[in-house]
Amino acid sequence: MKAILKRTLFKVKTTLYLVLVTLFVATGCDKIEKPDELYTNPVTKIEAKVENATKYSNVVAVKLMVITKYTDGYIELARGDWKDGGFTIELPQTIDPSILCAETYTRGLLGPIADPSLKIAVSNRNAKAGTACFYGVDKDGNHVTDFYSLKIDENGNINEAFFSYVNTDVTIFGHDEREAIQDFQVGEVRYIANVKTSTTYSVDLKKGWNAWWFSNIRDEQKFTITNKWSTAASVGVKWYSFEDKWEFIN
Numbered sequence: 001m002k003a004i005l006k007r008t009l010f011k012v013k014t015t016l017y018l019v020l021v022t023l024f025v026a027t028g029c030d031k032i033e034k035p036d037e038l039y040t041n042p043v044t045k046i047e048a049k050v051e052n053a054t055k056y057s058n059v060v061a062v063k064l065m066v067i068t069k070y071t072d073g074y075i076e077l078a079r080g081d082w083k084d085g086g087f088t089i090e091l092p093q094t095i096d097p098s099i100l101c102a103e104t105y106t107r108g109l110l111g112p113i114a115d116p117s118l119k120i121a122v123s124n125r126n127a128k129a130g131t132a133c134f135y136g137v138d139k140d141g142n143h144v145t146d147f148y149s150l151k152i153d154e155n156g157n158i159n160e161a162f163f164s165y166v167n168t169d170v171t172i173f174g175h176d177e178r179e180a181i182q183d184f185q186v187g188e189v190r191y192i193a194n195v196k197t198s199t200t201y202s203v204d205l206k207k208g209w210n211a212w213w214f215s216n217i218r219d220e221q222k223f224t225i226t227n228k229w230s231t232a233a234s235v236g237v238k239w240y241s242f243e244d245k246w247e248f249i250n
Helices: 242-247
Strands: 023-026 031-032 045-048 061-067 074-083 086-090 120-122 129-137 142-151 158-166 170-186 189-205 208-219 223-231 236-240
Touching: 031 120, 045 236, 061 086, 074 129, 120 242, 236 242
Parallel strands: 189 223
Antiparallel strands: 023 031, 045 086, 061 074, 061 129, 074 086, 120 170, 129 142, 129 158, 142 158, 142 236, 158 208, 170 189, 208 223
């Protein structure tokens, strides 16, 4: 099955679901895969090997960018050299609090904090965050492509890892359901429909950098959306360029 992925933010056409640590049987004995260390919080550095990396021989470095609170632009917080088809970035231990927030600038990670009407438990509503983007650049500093961390299962389901800095420990747990008239796209057709949205939060963030997951399941017959947020560790995650991410559509 081919996965279908629409560009951010989180408007994903394919069926996504949250992947936890999986069990498998090998040589007649039950074994448990060890979670990828990169996605076990707190995160201290990014170590990435990119799929189809030979297409990006003009990339010389990868910048860790975070969108600022008061502008539509991004600022560079760190960078790593492009080497052997990948990159390593040491994450900054602290971030200027002036660029952190709890709104959509963080790609929605802490949006629930700003909405007390949600039926969820938030341990610290003063928490603020910044979420990383990874820009590959050439020798002149020109942007070449973005890099993304994805888990794709045997059925073609996709979920994406994000890396966020938070200024304090915070947990977000619970389940919320909403129903509203809104746009709902099925294939190339856009409907105005009564859409039921179910969202589950299982997020345990520690001060500093954290890996977390978002999945978005859309039922095109029932007009339902099921969102899941989690900081559970995962396995089998790979890094892709923006172009390869779009290839999942074809």
